[in-house]
Amino acid sequence: MAAPRTTVWKLDPHTKAKHDLLKHYLGGWFPVLSSYNGRIVFLDGFAGPGRYESGEPGSPLIALETLLSHSHFSKMKCEFLFFFCEAKKDRFESLTEQIAGFKEAHQPWPDNVKIQLIHSEFSETATSLIEYLRTQKKRLAPTFAFVDPFGFSGLPMRLLADLLSFASCELFVNYMVDHVNRFATAGNVDHHLDDLFGTSEYKNVGVTAGQSRQQFLHDLYERQLSEVCKFRFVQSFAMINKTGHIAYYLFHGTRDVKGVELMKDAMWKVDPGGGFQFSDRLAGQDVLFTEEAVDTEPLRQALLERYKGRRVSIAVLEQFTLINTPYRKTHLRKPVLTPLEREGIIQVERPGRSGFPAGTWVTFP
Ligand SMILES: C[S@@+](CC[C@H](N)C(=O)[O-])C[C@H]1O[C@@H](n2cnc3c(N)ncnc32)[C@H](O)[C@@H]1O
Structure with a gap:
């Protein structure tokens, strides 16, 4: 102004x-x-x-x-x-x-x-x-x-x-x-x-x-x-x-x-x-940055691109989301990783039966 x-x-x-x-x-x-x-x-x-x-x-x-x-x-x-x-x-x-x-x-x-x-x-x-x-x-x-x-x-x-x-x-x-x-x-x-x-x-x-x-x-x-x-x-x-x-x-x-x-x-x-x-x-x-209907597609694409063919820990994915993208940590699990797993695109090794707790490893195609 x-x-x-x-x-x-x-x-x-x-x-x-x-x-x-x-x-x-x-x-x-x-x-x-x-x-x-x-x-x-x-x-x-x-x-x-x-x-x-x-x-x-x-x-x-x-x-x-x-x-x-x-x-x-x-x-x-x-x-x-x-x-x-x-x-x-x-x-x-x-x-x-x-x-x-x-x-x-x-x-x-x-x-x-x-x-x-x-x-x-x-x-x-x-x-x-x-x-x-x-x-x-x-x-x-x-x-x-x-x-x-x-x-x-x-x-x-x-x-x-x-x-x-x-x-x-x-x-x-x-x-x-x-x-x-x-x-x-x-x-x-x-x-x-x-x-x-x-x-x-x-x-x-x-x-x-x-x-x-x-x-x-x-x-x-x-x-x-x-x-x-x-x-x-x-x-x-x-x-x-x-x-x-x-x-x-x-x-x-x-x-x-x-x-x-x-x-x-x-x-x-x-x-x-x-x-x-x-x-x-x-x-x-x-x-x-509008909370209603957040479009997380750019985050999904960025993760697939960045970790292509790699096995990474959930901690690394969180850090990447926070530092290298405009998204918050809360945008990672439910909006992006859950659908990727459901669609059979990523393989998940987790310590418990569900979710992405600490100690989880994700393998990207
Ligand atoms: C955009 S306004 C600040 C508004 C305030 N930060 C707020 O959010 O309510 C900029 C202010 O800086 C003052 N100002 C201009 N040049 C300055 C300078 N070199 N040093 C300190 N203040 C200055 C102006 O008089 C004006 O009041």
């Missing part, structure tokens, strides 16, 4: 879907991370004014509410540190007011939840945080960084890499591919694009035959997140609007399989509503 000039603006359906994703993901991330860390951080780099035009909560309030209303909150003993960074003065003031109101409504405020409001550009905040950690010879606590700009300036790849270098840090970034596409070969904002990608290879957009400009820009950003930021797992989801056009991509970078699992679950849970859909691609086919 184009950046509004007003302090607050209308909540549109894809922003609502993005918020639902954030809520679902944090609902799983908070308890997992807090169970084996003394402190965890949620960093909202482009925090916004706190609420939308009709009073709907923005990302900072959503993150706080998700934690405080969590059914396991009283059992989470670690310290939660929330950094909310907003550059624009009027929006920062609005955010400050909204957070104060939220705290007032949640008295007595829990001692282990700390909020830091920062009126500055994300890149300045990140640079001083890195500097501070360097001088203190400390590393960032496990951090979930939500980076949600209007355009593509102010989120340099190398800065994200420095900030999120510690193993348990994750990134959830809104990548405005449409804007990038428009400016990639214009030549007038190359310094921003160089920063965004950490390379100038975006200038080759349109050169590769048989690949759309959007796909090229998607793949380049994905590659940079894994190579520069060293995220072992990078998932992306296209947010498709009512006209079937990609509004933007959400990229999630993590180094933990559990993170992949949680994000997949969040994606499949969110009701796309309002005509918006999420999609990912497998074997050149779009996989849409």
Whole structure:
């Protein structure tokens, strides 16, 4: 979307879907991370004014509410540190007011939840945080960084890499591919694009035959997140609007399989509503994230292709489904393996009499 000039603006359906994703993901991330860390951080780099035009909560309030209303909150003993960074003065003031109101409504405020409001550009905040950690010879606590700009300036790849270098840090970034596409070969904002990608290879957009400009820009950003930021797992989801056009991509970078699992679950849970859909691609086919009548044919084909003539354990098939396809673990057994066995296509050796429990081996034709 184009950046509004007003302090607050209308909540549109894809922003609502993005918020639902954030809520679902944090609902799983908070308890997992807090169970084996003394402190965890949620960093909202482009925090916004706190609420939308009709009073709907923005990302900072959503993150706080998700934690405080969590059914396991009283059992989470670690310290939660929330950094909310907003550059624009009027929006920062609005955010400050909204957070104060939220705290007032949640008295007595829990001692282990700390909020830091920062009126500055994300890149300045990140640079001083890195500097501070360097001088203190400390590393960032496990951090979930939500980076949600209007355009593509102010989120340099190398800065994200420095900030999120510690193993348990994750990134959830809104990548405005449409804007990038428009400016990639214009030549007038190359310094921003160089920063965004950490390379100038975006200038080759349109050169590769048989690949759309959007796909090229998607793949380049994905590659940079894994190579520069060293995220072992990078998932992306296209947010498709009512006209079937990609509004933007959400990229999630993590180094933990559990993170992949949680994000997949969040994606499949969110009701796309309002005509918006999420999609990912497998074997050149779009996989849409709508729970009703999930089409698992691309998963079936991918498994048959990948494990042709091999005998593999159920654990390997689960891992492949989770990491190499857009599907969740729950899409593997009943929707795909059961029919494959019934049709006599796969041979199954199982420890019990039915199902695909741990210890099961599957032979593919
Ligand atoms: C898309 S909005 C964020 C919405 C918010 N994350 C939410 O979901 O409710 C982007 C916000 O970033 C702010 N902003 C723009 N450039 C910035 C920068 N360089 N650093 C920090 N904030 C910035 C804008 O004023 C705007 O409020």
